[in-house]
Amino acid sequence: MWNKNRSLMLSxxxxxxxxxxxxxxxxxxxxxxxxxxxxxxASGQPSVYVPLLITLYSAVPAAIIxxxxxxxxxxxxxxxxxxxxxxxxxxxxISYCCFAxxxxxxxxxxxxxxxxxxxxxxxxxxxxLRVVKNVFEQAVALREENDFTI
Numbered sequence: 001m002w003n004k005n006r007s008l009m010l011s012x013x014x015x016x017x018x019x020x021x022x023x024x025x026x027x028x029x030x031x032x033x034x035x036x037x038x039x040x041x042a043s044g045q046p047s048v049y050v051p052l053l054i055t056l057y058s059a060v061p062a063a064i065i066x067x068x069x070x071x072x073x074x075x076x077x078x079x080x081x082x083x084x085x086x087x088x089x090x091x092x093x094i095s096y097c098c099f100a101x102x103x104x105x106x107x108x109x110x111x112x113x114x115x116x117x118x119x120x121x122x123x124x125x126x127x128x129l130r131v132v133k134n135v136f137e138q139a140v141a142l143r144e145e146n147d148f149t150i
Contacts, residue, residue, distance in 0.1 A: 012074050019067055022060070029056050048111055055108040059101055066097035083139040091133035098126030 037049040069090040102122035109115040
């Protein structure tokens, strides 16, 4: 039977998997970009090897920060502390990371227009997280108010 503990365990496991995938992608990025670049050159377009590599490696810090924040957020939820100020801060940081990723990919979108989809997706996810952060902020305020009520 599916329950909240299993859901939290699955989410935590997925965050750990993404940590590993991020590390693998960092190591394999030059090879993956070289493979993509060969296809680009074969189609008669100029090389995008260096700009794409710069874009991908520039995206890594915000992605790792977001993963760490997600891990801490899940840990707080597992401890049954969902509506605390720290979680609001974590959601804010994750939303900033999404906006940072959007800005990073704007650079590559100047070379390949289809990357605008990634930019829009990152910005939209950042916006959704801002709304969720505002909901959590209100919940924290209500919880604190209720804690002081006799």
